[in-house]
Amino acid sequence: MLVKEWAEREHLHPQTVWKWCRTGKMPVPVEHTPSGMWLIHDPKYETPAPSDAEQSRTVCYARVSSADQKADLQRQADRLKAFALSMGVEAPEVVTETGSGMNDKRRKLNRLLADPTVGTIVVEHRDRLARMNSGLIESALKAQGRRLIVVDDKELDDDLVRDMTEVLTSFCARLYGRRAAANKARAALKAAEHA
Incomplete structure (x- = not known):
């Protein structure tokens, strides 16, 4: 699980947890991925994979705004797939889409959100999912027992x-x-x- 998610569950500040990861003071196993991410493997939060393989589908969603960004779209999809593989996902699906992040007229994303067999959606940045109100989408997924993983969730502005x-x-x-x-x-x- 990501540092931010573990810190939230343990009622700790994420900066404290990152410091513990870097200094080797974490009370649970951690993994430092080649991309620089810290993944926390806490046995009390890690649940065994469901017996139904359909319930554990992980989908990487990559989006760009216009057709002239096709090369960026492919690089984004490759980075997401590498991240999912480093998380231990055996066969991550990759969905790519070209469309505006300002509206809800994205067929592939709407299909993913409506599909209950998709347990995890991985995006590179929050704005790749939606320019505004991505937190609402995340809350709706969480209420259904699903989750959204944002690879680069650092805040660029306050x-x-x-x-x-x-x-x-x-x-x-x-x-x-x-x-x-x-x-x-x-x-x-x-x-x-x-x-």
Whole structure:
């Protein structure tokens, strides 16, 4: 399991757990993957795989916004598959899609979310799943006994900046259309930084 998830279950701060991993003070077995991730193998939280193989499907979901990013899409899919294999998944499925993260018009993602046999969805960044409200999707999956794994879940901005970016992106999507919304929001934030 990921550091953040284990820290949450143990009521610890993730920074403390990362420090313990690096200094070798973890009370449970840990694994440092070649990609630099720390995986925690706590026996009290690890459940044996279900006997029904369909229930344990792990799907890697990769998305880009436009067709001219096909090379990025393939590299993203390869990184996700390597991550899933390092987690011990024997045959991870990879689903790739080209579409906007601003709306819900993504057939392949909708199919994954509606399929109860998909137990784990792996994405590289939260915005690859959805530009806004990915936390709601994660909560819905968790309520069904499923989970979302975000490979690179580090926060690039603080909460206020991230929230402001989401609001600006939403407004820009209404004003300028969904395709230009992200660029307009970035430009507005850049202007605000230099003001």
